[in-house]
Structure formats: C-alpha cells, structure tokens
Amino acid sequence: MTPHGTRTAAPTGRSSSTGRGGAPVSLREVDIRFGDFDAVRGATLDIAAGEFVCLLGPSGCGKSTLLNAVAGFVTPAGGEVTCGNAPVTGPDVSRGVVFQSAEALFPWLTVRQNVSFGPRMRRMPKAQRAAVEDRYLAMVGLSHSADKFPSQLSGGMRQRAQLARVLANEPSVVLMDEPFGALDAQTRLVMQVELDRIWRDTGATILFVTHDIGEAILLSDRIVTMTAGPAAAIKNVYPCDLPRPRDLTDPASAALFRQLREDIGEEVARTLRAQGLDDGHDGRSTGDQKGAGR
Numbered sequence: 001m002t003p004h005g006t007r008t009a010a011p012t013g014r015s016s017s018t019g020r021g022g023a024p025v026s027l028r029e030v031d032i033r034f035g036d037f038d039a040v041r042g043a044t045l046d047i048a049a050g051e052f053v054c055l056l057g058p059s060g061c062g063k064s065t066l067l068n069a070v071a072g073f074v075t076p077a078g079g080e081v082t083c084g085n086a087p088v089t090g091p092d093v094s095r096g097v098v099f100q101s102a103e104a105l106f107p108w109l110t111v112r113q114n115v116s117f118g119p120r121m122r123r124m125p126k127a128q129r130a131a132v133e134d135r136y137l138a139m140v141g142l143s144h145s146a147d148k149f150p151s152q153l154s155g156g157m158r159q160r161a162q163l164a165r166v167l168a169n170e171p172s173v174v175l176m177d178e179p180f181g182a183l184d185a186q187t188r189l190v191m192q193v194e195l196d197r198i199w200r201d202t203g204a205t206i207l208f209v210t211h212d213i214g215e216a217i218l219l220s221d222r223i224v225t226m227t228a229g230p231a232a233a234i235k236n237v238y239p240c241d242l243p244r245p246r247d248l249t250d251p252a253s254a255a256l257f258r259q260l261r262e263d264i265g266e267e268v269a270r271t272l273r274a275q276g277l278d279d280g281h282d283g284r285s286t287g288d289q290k291g292a293g294r
C-alpha cells in the first residue's frame, strides 16, 4: 500500500443505527506550542464523516497533543481545527474523549450513573435518559454490571464503561487516546473487535491514538504517521482498505505492518541520533509489539 500526503477523504457514507452519525474533522496548518516549545508544526489532515483514523508515531512526538487540539483542550498557536465545518474553540459534548486511564470514571457513581452523567447534565427527561443508559450499556456489554461501582470492574469493563459514558452524549466524533494501552493482550483483542462493531453501530468519526501498529491495522480506514518532535509533522497517510474483520497474518496486513514499522523506526532512529544515543539501532523493536509481520 502506498502512503500519500494528506488529502481530503471521500465521505464513507456510513449510516448509524444509533447516535447522530459522524462529522468531518479538518486540521489546517496547525501549529501547537507550549511556551517556547514547538510541539507540532503545520499539521494538515482531513477526516471524513464516519471515518476511522489512527495516529501512530514515536513516543512523545505529539499524537495526544494533536488529539487534544481536536478535543478543544489545546488551542493551536496557528492554523485551524474544524469539526462539522465549525471552528473548534473549546471542548464540546459533540466531541467525546476516551482516555487510557479509567480513572476518568467517577468512582462514587455506579456504572449506570456514570453513563447517565452527560444526559443528566443536559437535563434530559428521566424516561429518555433511562432509554439512553440502557442502549449504551447494552452496546458495550455492561447491562449486567450497571449497578456496580468502577472499583468493582475489571480494566476492560472500566474502559467499556468509559466508552458508554462518552457514547451516551451521542458525539459525532470520538477521540480515543490509547484507550486500550493499559489492558492485557487478550482483553485488548476483545475490545478491538467490540470497538469495530460499536463504530459501525454509531457511525461516529473516530480519531484513535495508539503505539500499536497491529491495533491500527485492525481498526483503521487510514493510518497517519507523525515525525518525531519537536515540531512534529504529519509524515505519511496510509489507506487501509483491507476487508474487515482483519487478520494480521494475511499477506497484505503483514506487508502494511512492515511498512509502518519501518516508517516509525526511521523516526525513532532519528530521535536517538539527535540524543546522541544511536548505536546502530534502527528502531524496529519499538513501535510495536504484537501481531504479524515479523
């Protein structure tokens, strides 16, 4: 598969059975600075409504920073981020964020109350709220655990609860920052399959940050790599149109895996050289991990 520069993706036309479907997201020449530190420079990317895009890159390059700019947590120093053609000027429930840590759940509330939190804040009537709770608890497979507290859940269940809480706001864009990074390998595989189904059901646009090349191949319509920071940029955009469900051992997936590993390996090696730590390491043992292509 040939990577290409940033482009405007054609809308996928994916329909949703729940939620409000997806919205397009656009980054135009986005620069992000933290004081004197130049974190991201000139990032341009168009994500179509309903598209699933993964951001991959070496540790510390700026993946979360870019996701935070789409979330509205970080204000770009230059350029523009738009969602559904409106400028992003701050956080909004139409852009839900799922974090790596399930600490994002309120520990004093049950799973159902956590899921209900957004609709309650929006003063949704009780009967309607109950229907929303039921729908999203069922969607993530937590109906039977609705009355448990977060401390009574496994790591995978907590991430499901976090996702249900975000989905209960019926966001048109879901931003996921290494949501499965703290899970064991088996749970992670289960969650990847479930997320693929949930994405189809909701029709939401998903921007997903991961270190895991295999995970990106299993889930994405397109995979975006970033250069090592500072002043990180979008490096390549790889279309990933393999038939779903995907199998990392099939030759096309394995070839894409190797291509991505090489792409990220170059950036890791560049970072090590810049730090004077280069000992001939080509970065291939980093990036990832599990899956095929090795």
Ligand SMILES: Nc1ncnc2c1ncn2[C@@H]1O[C@H](COP(=O)(O)OP(=O)(O)OP(=O)(O)O)[C@@H](O)[C@H]1O
Pocket (backbone or CB within 6 Å): 034, 037, 039, 057, 058, 059, 060, 061, 062, 063, 064, 065, 066, 211, 229
């Ligand atoms: N609030 C902040 N203040 C100062 N620097 C920051 C801030 N947030 C991020 N950075 C810096 O910006 C760069 C990009 O960080 P970011 O967390 O986006 O990287 P990442 O690619 O998501 O990393 P990882 O894969 O390790 O999670 C890093 O050098 C980081 O130290």
